[in-house]
Amino acid sequence: MDQVRKTVVLEGSRGVAEAVRLCRPNVIAAYPITPQTHIVENLSQMVADGLLKAENIRVESEHSAASAVLGASAAGARAYTATTSQGFLLMLEVLYNMAGLRLPVVLTAVNRGISAPLTIHNDIQDSLAARDTGFVQLYAEDNQEALDMHIQAFKIAEDHRVLLPVLIGMDGFILTHSFEPVSLPTQEEVDEFLPPYKPVFYLTPKAPLTMGTKTDPEFYTEARYMLHKAQQNARQVIVEVAQEFKEKFGRFSGDLIDTYLTEDAEIIFVSMGSLVSNLRAIAQELRQEGKKVGVLKIRAFRPFPFEEIVRAISGAKIVIVMEKDISLGATGVLAQEIRAAFYGKANVPRLSGFVVGLGGRDVTRETVLKGLRLAQESDHLCTFLDLNPELLEEV
Amino acid sequence: MKITLGGVAAPGSSRLNKTGGWRVFYPEFLHIRCTDCGLCQKLCPEGCIFKADKKNFYADLEYCKGCGICAEECPVHDIEMRPEVR
Amino acid sequence: MYQIGVSQPYNNNLFAPGHTACAGCGQSLAARLVLNALGPNVIVANATGCLEVFSSNFPQSSWEVPWIHSLFENTPAVASGIEAALKALGREDEAIVVAQGGDGGFADIGFGALSGAIERGHNILFIVYDNEAYMNTGVQRSGLTPFDASTTTSPAGGCSFGNPTDKKPVAQIVAAHGAPYVAVTSVGYYRDLERKVQKAAGIKGPKFLQIHVPCPLGWGHDTSLTIKIARLAVQTGLYPLFEMENGEITSVVKITPKPRPVEDYLKPQARFRHLFKPGAEEELKKIQAIADENIRRYKLYEG
Ligand SMILES: Cc1ncc(C[n+]2csc(CCOP(=O)(O)OP(=O)(O)O)c2C)c(N)n1
Ligand code: SF4
Ligand code: SF4
Ligand code: SF4
Ligand SMILES: [Mg+2]
Numbered sequence: 001m002d003q004v005r006k007t008v009v010l011e012g013s014r015g016v017a018e019a020v021r022l023c024r025p026n027v028i029a030a031y032p033i034t035p036q037t038h039i040v041e042n043l044s045q046m047v048a049d050g051l052l053k054a055e056n057i058r059v060e061s062e063h064s065a066a067s068a069v070l071g072a073s074a075a076g077a078r079a080y081t082a083t084t085s086q087g088f089l090l091m092l093e094v095l096y097n098m099a100g101l102r103l104p105v106v107l108t109a110v111n112r113g114i115s116a117p118l119t120i121h122n123d124i125q126d127s128l129a130a131r132d133t134g135f136v137q138l139y140a141e142d143n144q145e146a147l148d149m150h151i152q153a154f155k156i157a158e159d160h161r162v163l164l165p166v167l168i169g170m171d172g173f174i175l176t177h178s179f180e181p182v183s184l185p186t187q188e189e190v191d192e193f194l195p196p197y198k199p200v201f202y203l204t205p206k207a208p209l210t211m212g213t214k215t216d217p218e219f220y221t222e223a224r225y226m227l228h229k230a231q232q233n234a235r236q237v238i239v240e241v242a243q244e245f246k247e248k249f250g251r252f253s254g255d256l257i258d259t260y261l262t263e264d265a266e267i268i269f270v271s272m273g274s275l276v277s278n279l280r281a282i283a284q285e286l287r288q289e290g291k292k293v294g295v296l297k298i299r300a301f302r303p304f305p306f307e308e309i310v311r312a313i314s315g316a317k318i319v320i321v322m323e324k325d326i327s328l329g330a331t332g333v334l335a336q337e338i339r340a341a342f343y344g345k346a347n348v349p350r351l352s353g354f355v356v357g358l359g360g361r362d363v364t365r366e367t368v369l370k371g372l373r374l375a376q377e378s379d380h381l382c383t384f385l386d387l388n389p390e391l392l393e394e395v
Numbered sequence: 396m397k398i399t400l401g402g403v404a405a406p407g408s409s410r411l412n413k414t415g416g417w418r419v420f421y422p423e424f425l426h427i428r429c430t431d432c433g434l435c436q437k438l439c440p441e442g443c444i445f446k447a448d449k450k451n452f453y454a455d456l457e458y459c460k461g462c463g464i465c466a467e468e469c470p471v472h473d474i475e476m477r478p479e480v481r
Numbered sequence: 482m483y484q485i486g487v488s489q490p491y492n493n494n495l496f497a498p499g500h501t502a503c504a505g506c507g508q509s510l511a512a513r514l515v516l517n518a519l520g521p522n523v524i525v526a527n528a529t530g531c532l533e534v535f536s537s538n539f540p541q542s543s544w545e546v547p548w549i550h551s552l553f554e555n556t557p558a559v560a561s562g563i564e565a566a567l568k569a570l571g572r573e574d575e576a577i578v579v580a581q582g583g584d585g586g587f588a589d590i591g592f593g594a595l596s597g598a599i600e601r602g603h604n605i606l607f608i609v610y611d612n613e614a615y616m617n618t619g620v621q622r623s624g625l626t627p628f629d630a631s632t633t634t635s636p637a638g639g640c641s642f643g644n645p646t647d648k649k650p651v652a653q654i655v656a657a658h659g660a661p662y663v664a665v666t667s668v669g670y671y672r673d674l675e676r677k678v679q680k681a682a683g684i685k686g687p688k689f690l691q692i693h694v695p696c697p698l699g700w701g702h703d704t705s706l707t708i709k710i711a712r713l714a715v716q717t718g719l720y721p722l723f724e725m726e727n728g729e730i731t732s733v734v735k736i737t738p739k740p741r742p743v744e745d746y747l748k749p750q751a752r753f754r755h756l757f758k759p760g761a762e763e764e765l766k767k768i769q770a771i772a773d774e775n776i777r778r779y780k781l782y783e784g
Binding site: 396399402404405406407408409410411412413414417437438439440441442443444445455458460461462463464466467468476 | 488491500509537539541703709
Binding site for chain 3: 026027029053054055057058059060061063064065066067068069070071072073074075076077079093094097101203204205206207208209210211212213214215216219
């Protein structure tokens with residue numbers, strides 16, 4: 001099995017399931033929700049076929065899925081779960097808890113919009129709700145990166161300098177349900193890259209300890225500071241792991257960020273997830289027209305790469321943030337963070353923030369070019385680019 | 396001491412917290428009628444009643460909160476609650 | 482990284498003193514009896530609630546066994562993960578997995594998680610410490626608060642005799658899941674409690690224990706009366722103790738010498754004080770009827 005590295009055409013969900021299998025989790029627990037289902041169905045089949053030796057807990061809710069992997073991780077197991085949208089929100093309380101307990105679980109956050117109104121389609125509003133949980137958060141651009149990222153995620157999470165759960169954002173349907181050729185590593189390679197999980201401590205009568213204590217004001221701040229510090233440590237670890245992955249598997253899709261044609265660019269698009277692929281294509285096209293356009297991919301949303309971003313794009317004249325989310329009553333979430341990165345810096349580029357692609361709306365070439373045009377005219381704090389005025393009753 | 400990873404704590408370490416100060420009454424073991432039944436020891440919520448010897452039980456006043464369960468449950472009334480003098 | 486010193490348990494107890502439970506707390510006593518009956522080879526997952534709060538105040542812990550608290554409503558799911566991890570890692574024989582919490586944590590907010598974990602057949606001992614209200618947050622009504630008990634959210638008043646509903650039959654509901662062993666016991670009957678804990682520990686699969694634990698603070702009785710009150714709950718017929726094996730009742734604790742009137746149980750407790758004022762006579766009759774029905778249904782006494 002998995003003797004030679006092979007390139008196969010796989011559905012995105014299947015690719016993730018294969019990556020998870022190669023990471024040899026001991027326990028998986030998940031609850032079905034579109035469009036995450038194919039991942040757990042594939043994993044369940046692998047367990048049923050004996051290809052994955054793991055306990056598969058068919059929990060009664062996402063809250064319990066997260067809780068079960070929390071318990072498994074506390075008992076010393078490598079544990080995995082996946083969810084999206086409403087299920088992600090139901091997990092949220094547990095996600096904070098898991099990070100606070102320093103349990104290196106890996107979670108696939110398939111990205112889908114949030115009700116109401118109900119949508120099963122993609123945007124990244126859901127996992128951004130976990131912004132402050134303490135989770136390390138990585139966003140995948142394509143199916144190969146999603147696959148690779150899962151293998152990296154366990155290594156990052158379990159690094160003793162980090163010991164935090166990691167979530168991988170992966171656009172629902174756009175990635176999970178699309179077929180792309182991917183290179184599958186061999187089991188041997190993955191085993192070399194990712195040794196078995198060695199917990200610092202775990203629940204066992206051989207060395208009893210108490211986890212999940214209650215703290216008074218004299219201790220809480222320090223405990224939270226340690227979490228923050230672990231996030232800071234993760235910066236270095238994410239970079240190291242991406243390098244090590246590159247050496248082992250010959251692929252690199254960025255570490256905290258990835259850049260495309262940004263070197264001399266006057267205009268730089270910034271985004272996360274599969275939208276980055278669209279932007280790359282458009283940038284390439286505009287380059288052919290002689291326009292100096294580049295793309296910055298935010299690969300790690302937490303820890304947030306403030307310095308790396310400033311370094312990558314401060315040479316541009318105009319920065320255009322395109323994102324599939326909105327902090328209602330404020331601006332797009334990513335635009336807020338990018339603006340924060342530039343506060344107090346010299347040579348601040350002009351910056352526009354655009355909301356696109358909510359609830360599965362296609363982000364077309366025209367939409368992006370419209371954003372480019374608007375951003376050149378004036379700066380936009382937060383503009384919905386693809387609104388259909390015919391649907392709106394003006395008040 | 397230092398903050399531990401995830402706030403883990405050492406087993407049984409609450410022993411450092413001496414709750415005896417909470418007491419308003421303390422149990423006096425009379426050692427007259429004791430039948431050695433062990434009920435007081437079993438039913439003390441603090442688990443702080445020791446057996447020194449046959450028919451010779453006593454409460455560890457470092458932890459005893461003075462609830463009075465031992466005195467109430469002693470079948471032969473060999474324990475009495477007395478006001479704490481401090 | 483953390484070498485935690487191994488010391489001898491205090492007075493052979495696996496639940497150490499220094500915890501901050503109220504004096505006379507029935508739940509703290511029950512927790513100690515449970516652990517001592519189980520022995521050191523356990524892993525405990527504990528729900529948020531009084532027991533968790535008074536036993537795990539950083540940097541101290543009263544637990545001599547491996548123990549984890551995650552949240553209020555997810556303890557059965559956390560325990561499911563622990564049990565699955567032990568299986569996956571070939572450490573199944575290492576420990577009995579216990580999931581424990583209050584009536585609120587298990588019978589109300591965590592009821593879905595409990596139902597799921599039992600239905601999946603995990604090899605877990607579930608323990609509900611039933612003090613009949615949300616005590617940790619200040620004595621609010623739960624689904625296990627008895628009829629007419631005054632709590633801070635079901636207070637007695639000019640137009641109210643307190644909690645308007647009867648206790649949720651959690652043990653029966655759990656038994657209906659097909660759990661091989663379900664038992665109700667009381668901290669007032671320590672031998673019964675120890676026997677049921679040990680019996681449960683010897684059974685593979687999901688087993689469920691509900692333990693009646695008087696709360697001097699929430700019930701408003703003298704701290705010395707915890708055991709007496711617990712016994713009176715049984716002797717009046719208001720808290721039947723029984724075992725159910727594979728859905729059938731296989732034993733009950735009989736009332737001897739004969740049932741006591743419910744007033745004997747109610748009177749020492751401030752939460753029922755309003756029932757002894759003029760105009761509440763009918764309410765006392767209703768509570769006596771609950772006890773009588775329990776005695777009939779569970780065959781607690783054949784006079
Ligand atoms: C999701 C959530 N809701 C509410 C609370 C607040 N809360 C903490 S403990 C508790 C009551 C506990 O009641 P019970 O389970 O009966 O245990 P007891 O304290 O009575 O022993 C409540 C409401 C919480 N911690 N989490
Ligand atoms: S309960 Fe009374 S009789 Fe029994 S051991 Fe204690 S002191 Fe002696
Ligand atoms: S008074 Fe209560 S705490 Fe003190 S020894 Fe007796 S039973 Fe224990
Ligand atoms: S409030 Fe009740 S249950 Fe909570 S510690 Fe006090 S006596 Fe025990
Ligand atoms: Mg309660």
